[in-house]
Amino acid sequence: MKRPTIADIAREAGVSKVAVSYALNDQPGVSEQTRAKIKAIAQEVGWRPSSAARALNGARARxxxxxxxxxxxxxxxxxxxxxxxxxxxxxxxxxxxxxxxxxxxxxxxxxxxxxxxxxxxxxxxxxxxxxxxxxxxxxxxxxxxxxxxxxxxxxxxxxxxxxxxDDATSMRETVAYLAALGHRALARVAGLPKLAHTAVRDAAFEAACRAAGLPDPVVTHTDYSGEDGARATRRLLIAEQRPTAIIYDNDVMAVAGLSVAQELAIDVPHELSLVAWDDSPFTQAVRPQLTALTRDIxxxxxxxxxxxxxxxxxxxxxxxxxxxxxxxxxxxxxxxxxx
Known part of the structure; x- marks a missing residue:
């Protein structure tokens, strides 16, 4: 079925296309009876103004x-x-x-x-x-x-x-919490480095670790996918000096990281603590449930x-x-x- 046009409405109403245009755009030039008839026909046939017509008339696109x-x-x-x-x-x-x-x-x-x-x-x-x-x-x-x-x-x-x-405040809270638990070797599986919020989190993470007197942390950037998050976690956990706590920049990577830890028979949380940024049903569906940074997205x-x-x-x-x-x-x- 083709899209109805002004010509179709004019033919059905027995008026000119100009009259239809006046009626549909609430302009003077037609009687109220004719305007009401034209609008009723337009509604019946499902007519909608084209985007080009709206642009020419300066109307909202909605x-x-x-x-x-x-x-x-x-x-x-x-x-x-x-x-x-x-x-x-x-x-x-x-x-x-x-x-x-x-x-x-x-x-x-x-x-x-x-x-x-x-x-x-x-x-x-x-x-x-x-x-x-x-x-x-x-x-x-x-x-x-x-x-x-x-x-x-x-x-x-x-x-x-x-x-x-304020992602910096959230990062400082997380580092302080992990340090209070006794963690000294922290790592972060981060998102894309060119993203502005990643840069804010990077700077806050490193500054918070310095403020807590922790050794220089390890930061690995990824594309946010579960696959890349798993690869980054695996590299961290098979390293000679592996972290005791990892913060992930999203929940998908945190769930993937938990799977890698279980694959390597590393006990979570006693040998490795995990924190996910952004809470979701994913973080509570796994076992153990993941500590998370939650916000109302x-x-x-x-x-x-x-x-x-x-x-x-x-x-x-x-x-x-x-x-x-x-x-x-x-x-x-x-x-x-x-x-």
């Missing part, structure tokens, strides 16, 4: 864009993104605003995608995720005059409003969506700090076994 520069499989295995999207949708859906979601392979592709979406009137604004330490998307999107809200550290967002949490997404909608409405918009992740001790951490 959609916001979210491009993710990661492999599509990331969205199927990374609980963070699904929780984030659920929070975004909790603000958009009640307002009948759509979320345009697309994965891209590079920042250049992402910038071009936003140019197309904005130029064709397909979105009213955009959410920018996975900020880089030096991020070419920030000045490019600012130059488009597209309403944008970034999720991540403000220092990497330029003039864009951001929604962010859905609320994080909802805050970002509200901030973006305010920007779209030309309201006063400022950056928002959401609560930092809180440490929840479970069975995967304990004092290290002596001897």
């Amino acid at each position: 959609a916001v864009g979210l491009a993710v520069c990661r492999p599509p499989r990331t969205l199927s295995v990374e609980p963070f993104f699904m929780e984030l999207i659920s929070g975004i949708e909790s603000e958009l859906a009640p307002r009948s605003i759509a979320l345009m979601l697309q994965t891209v392979s590079s920042h250049a592709d992402e910038i071009e995608l936003y140019r197309v979406w904005w130029g064709e009137g397909r979105v009213d604004g955009a959410l920018l995720v996975d900020l880089h330490v030096s991020d070419a998307r920030v000045p490019a999107l600012a130059a488009l005059d597209l309403p944008v809200v970034a999720l991540g550290p403000p220092q990497s967002a330029g003039a864009l409003p951001t929604v962010w949490s 859905a609320a994080y997404g909802a805050c970002a969506a509200r901030t973006l909608l305010a920007a779209v409405d030309k309201g006063a918009v400022t950056s928002s700090q959401v609560p930092a992740a809180q440490l929840v001790p479970r069975a995967s951490t304990s004092p290290p076994r002596r001897g």
